[in-house]
Amino acid sequence: MIKNLIFDLGDVIIPIDLTAPIRNFAMLANLPEEEVQAIWKQHQFINHYETGLIDDVAFRGHVRQLLRNDNWADEVIDTAWNTVLLDLPVERIERLGELKSNYRLFLLSNTSPIHIRRVNQVLMGLNLPTLESLFDRVFYSYEVRLAKPSPEIYQHVLSSEGLVAEETAFFDDNAANIRAASELGIQAVHVQPPKTILDYLDQTLQAGP
CATH class of the missing domain: 1.10.150 (DNA polymerase; domain 1)
Structure with missing residues (x-):
């Protein structure tokens, strides 16, 4: 589950x-x-x-x-x-907001402060919550000083939030990141076009929370 x-x-x-x-x-x-x-x-x-x-x-x-x-x-x-950074699909943010009532949501990104500030500027300009408000907790590589696909960064997320790997789904577009998460028992989902995260969420969560 x-x-x-x-x-x-x-x-x-x-x-x-x-x-x-x-x-x-x-x-x-x-x-x-x-x-x-x-x-x-x-x-x-x-x-x-x-x-x-x-x-x-x-x-x-x-x-x-x-x-x-x-x-x-x-x-x-x-x-x-x-x-x-390309145009932000608002429907993805709205879908995440809907999921918050049934799931704990986390962001895990190899990124930089300049990018995060810009994404948050775009979100606020659209009257949407910032990343820090949208997710229960965000894990930025530059803050934790670890990067995917290092197993340590996944273990850091699990241990710091008390998450059970088998009760956790991870969505990423990079095959190496997916393999690393899978090896820890996380249900890792490889997001590949032309499908979007919305498609993969429907497939993964169709059984409900």
Whole structure:
């Protein structure tokens, strides 16, 4: 019997385009996209940012240094970084709100503070609850200093909230994240297009809470 629902954010709650920041930073820096992509792969600053090893200031500093432009304002960098986020489907947020009366809801995301602030801005602009209000608790990689698919991050969620793995469903679009959760006994559901989280929720929860 499922009592707890854990959701990924990108491409589960909100659609994303992982290539968009590369395109936008390449345009800003007047560099080929391939060069910017190579810089992203060569340096670990994004991973460090998403696991809390560096903060917003250091992240922006790395971007300026690696793309050789010291004059970019914080807002320019943040805007380009946030182009990964596509339009938010309101019906997904509304569905999560409906589920709160029967299930405990959690968010588990490999993400960065800049992205979370932007998502919350969009939600508030639509008169919707922030992520922190929508879920019983949020687990951001940069706060817990762990990232999926590390088994430790799933164990951290289970233990800190007293969740039983077999009573918990986890929805994610990444196959490696799904495998890691499954190995701990969590009912892991691989969200893949053209289906959306709404389809998978109906399939998983049709037996009721």
